[in-house]
Amino acid sequence: IFCFSSVQRPADMNHTKGGLVIFTANSHPSSREMGKRIAERLGVELGQLQVYQEANRETRVQIQESVRGKDVFVIQTMSKDVNTSIMEMLIMVYACRTSCARSITGVLPYFPYSKQCKMRKRGSIVTKLIASMMCKAGLTHLITMDLHQKEIQGFFNIPVDNLRASPFLLQYIQEEIPDYRNAVIVAKSPASAKRAQSFAERLRLGIAVIHGEAQDAESDQVDGRHSPPTVKTTGAIHPSMEIPLLIPKEKPPITVVGDVGGRIAIIVDDIIDDVDSFVAAAETLKERGAYKIFVMATHGLLSSEAPRFIEESAIDEVVVTNTIPHELQKLQCPKIKTVDISMILSEAIRRIYNGESMSYLFRNIGVDD
Amino acid sequence: MPNIKIFSGSSHPDLSQKIADRLGLELGKVVTKKFSNQETCVEIGESVRGEDVYIVQSGCGEINDNLMELLIMINACKIASASRVTAVIPCFPYARQDKKDKSFFDIPVDNLYAEPAVLKWIKENILEWKNCIIVSPDAGGAKRVTSIADRLNVDFALIHKERKKANEVDRMVLVGDVTDRVAILVDDMADTCGTICHAADKLISAGATRVYAILTHGIFSGPAISRINNACFEAVVVTNTIPQEEKMKHCSKIQVIDISMILAEAIRRTHNGESVSYLFSHVPL
Numbered sequence: 001i002f003c004f005s006s007v008q009r010p011a012d013m014n015h016t017k018g019g020l021v022i023f024t025a026n027s028h029p030s031s032r033e034m035g036k037r038i039a040e041r042l043g044v045e046l047g048q049l050q051v052y053q054e055a056n057r058e059t060r061v062q063i064q065e066s067v068r069g070k071d072v073f074v075i076q077t078m079s080k081d082v083n084t085s086i087m088e089m090l091i092m093v094y095a096c097r098t099s100c101a102r103s104i105t106g107v108l109p110y111f112p113y114s115k116q117c118k119m120r121k122r123g124s125i126v127t128k129l130i131a132s133m134m135c136k137a138g139l140t141h142l143i144t145m146d147l148h149q150k151e152i153q154g155f156f157n158i159p160v161d162n163l164r165a166s167p168f169l170l171q172y173i174q175e176e177i178p179d180y181r182n183a184v185i186v187a188k189s190p191a192s193a194k195r196a197q198s199f200a201e202r203l204r205l206g207i208a209v210i211h212g213e214a215q216d217a218e219s220d221q222v223d224g225r226h227s228p229p230t231v232k233t234t235g236a237i238h239p240s241m242e243i244p245l246l247i248p249k250e251k252p253p254i255t256v257v258g259d260v261g262g263r264i265a266i267i268v269d270d271i272i273d274d275v276d277s278f279v280a281a282a283e284t285l286k287e288r289g290a291y292k293i294f295v296m297a298t299h300g301l302l303s304s305e306a307p308r309f310i311e312e313s314a315i316d317e318v319v320v321t322n323t324i325p326h327e328l329q330k331l332q333c334p335k336i337k338t339v340d341i342s343m344i345l346s347e348a349i350r351r352i353y354n355g356e357s358m359s360y361l362f363r364n365i366g367v368d369d
Numbered sequence: 370m371p372n373i374k375i376f377s378g379s380s381h382p383d384l385s386q387k388i389a390d391r392l393g394l395e396l397g398k399v400v401t402k403k404f405s406n407q408e409t410c411v412e413i414g415e416s417v418r419g420e421d422v423y424i425v426q427s428g429c430g431e432i433n434d435n436l437m438e439l440l441i442m443i444n445a446c447k448i449a450s451a452s453r454v455t456a457v458i459p460c461f462p463y464a465r466q467d468k469k470d471k472s473f474f475d476i477p478v479d480n481l482y483a484e485p486a487v488l489k490w491i492k493e494n495i496l497e498w499k500n501c502i503i504v505s506p507d508a509g510g511a512k513r514v515t516s517i518a519d520r521l522n523v524d525f526a527l528i529h530k531e532r533k534k535a536n537e538v539d540r541m542v543l544v545g546d547v548t549d550r551v552a553i554l555v556d557d558m559a560d561t562c563g564t565i566c567h568a569a570d571k572l573i574s575a576g577a578t579r580v581y582a583i584l585t586h587g588i589f590s591g592p593a594i595s596r597i598n599n600a601c602f603e604a605v606v607v608t609n610t611i612p613q614e615e616k617m618k619h620c621s622k623i624q625v626i627d628i629s630m631i632l633a634e635a636i637r638r639t640h641n642g643e644s645v646s647y648l649f650s651h652v653p654l
Contacts, residue, residue: 055560083434083436084433087433121412123411124444124445126408
């Protein structure tokens with residue numbers, strides 16, 4: 001799918017500018033994998049850096065080479081200690097800024113707190129808070145992948161490149177699923193219908209949408225209000241001024257719109273975290289006649305008991321990318337497979353550093369992807 | 370008091386409750402939890418529209434998690450139209466990595482002092498305080514120590530590290546005379562406690578009869594507790610800016626000074642628009 005120009009040697013990359021430095025600011029060893037892969041593909045060494053937690057749990061970041069006048073790329077994957085990963089990144093970015101780096105680009109394959117990007121009751125739009133903190137710390141550019149909501153790009157006042165994993169997942173389907181032409185792309189809820197559609201189009205397959213009871217986990221629910229509710233006082237408001245209350249939704253029983261009988265079902269989504277809804281969808285699809293069930297998602301968070309639930313479910317295979325390290329989960333559940341997307345991240349870094357166009361990386365990406 | 374709400378983060382609920390009790394208020398309803406992917410979630414459980422909000426969160430324990438929780442709470446209150454949001458941070462995190470300074474903030478900062486509470490404790494708990502000597506475990510704390518010594522009208526001493534040659538370990542040198550005196554080591558924080566334990570040894574071998582340590586923030590990370598248990602302190606006194614219950618179970622030498630009244634009074638004065646500087650030299654009753 002991608003034909004890249006041959007990897008340039010470090011000497012070539014330093015031609016006119018101060019130079020390129022790539023750091024990975026994760027203290028967790030499994031989180032440094034992505035950084036190592038990207039550096040390998042680009043043919044550069046990772047920058048000298050020490051990141052660790054002190055005895056009192058404070059994060060300390062010590063940069064051990066000069067970044068003055070250089071284009072710095074900070075690759076940060078989210079470990080299971082999300083808040084610490086964020087703090088490591090902020091301290092790193094700020095340190096580079098105060099050391100006069102020419103530019104600081106954050107490479108966050110999975111953007112944290114992206115499920116808290118909408119107002120819920122009296123909550124906070126944490127994604128916006130984190131975006132503000134990163135910009136304030138000195139980030140000048142962000143590269144990420146498959147943002148949960150594309151509008152998150154608007155939370156930043158710096159350029160954001162929202163790369164897509166779909167070409168890799170599509171390639172996996174075509175190469176690893178023998179009778180994929182007999183498959184149906186499934187959306188486990190109406191919310192992911194657009195994504196299912198964009199996959200189905202590119203594979204020339206049909207889609208199915210599941211709708212009904214036991215839907216999204218709490219974090220995805222937008223409760224229809226945008227601010228705390230007004231207090232309901234019984235006699236105080238004049239009857240004609242009463243604000244009509246929203247009719248509560250009544251969930252129909254589970255329905256599958258589309259035919260999956262005698263087919264392979266491929267459920268696609270951007271994030272797979274708590275797997276209850278996926279397991280329930282797989283049950284339903286099996287009942288409706290699907291003979292094999294795949295789940296393809298970009299970000300494999302797979303928190304807490306997810307691997308065990310997947311192992312015990314009707315799902316045959318779960319395919320995720322390596323945006324989030326999940327080695328532990330793979331050991332617990334052999335159904336989990338990984339697709340490596342480091343090449344698109346390293347290509348993005350190369351193009352940004354050389355000031356080349358990024359549009360090649362977005363060809364064949366539909367509006368709905 | 371109208372229009373005031375106090376919320377507690379999860380770092381030090383005990384101190385928050387004490388502060389609320391002193392102000393005669395209930396703590397505000399808030400749910401703080403973590404999703405299964407370890408992301409923090411905060412939901413304020415009551416209206417804060419138009420209220421003067423105070424959020425109490427100490428930089429202790431899992432600092433990054435507590436810091437994120439605080440930031441999200443502040444953000445949530447602002448979005449919910451609180452009229453003013455003030456963070457009450459008894460132990461400020463990352464204070465040693467860069468010198469926390471008023472100039473780093475764009476907003477008003479009130480840096481309160483535990484000194485008045487420390488002076489009160491010394492007078493009430495050390496019999497021979499009139500003849501004691503206040504000691505700083507390093508040269509940087511000289512100002513802090515002389516301030517206390519002057520108010521008690523006693524002498525002071527300090528210990529400083531002397532490096533004779535490049536590859537040699539630092540030597541600790543005592544400047545001042547502690548013979549036959551009760552020595553009181555004073556510092557702002559006790560983290561791994563290597564320095565103060567060495568200082569205590571030094572003071573005993575220089576003739577001090579008893580050694581106390583009074584430290585504002587008792588972080589006690591790593592080998593701190595075992596070091597204190599093996600050292601020659603009469604008592605190690607810290608304030609309750611950081612929860613100490615667990616540590617006190619492992620070390621009988623630790624005593625705690627309650628500073629909730631200082632924080633409560635600061636909150637009350639800020640809310641009423643009164644001067645806070647009174648607290649720099651007095652302990653509220």
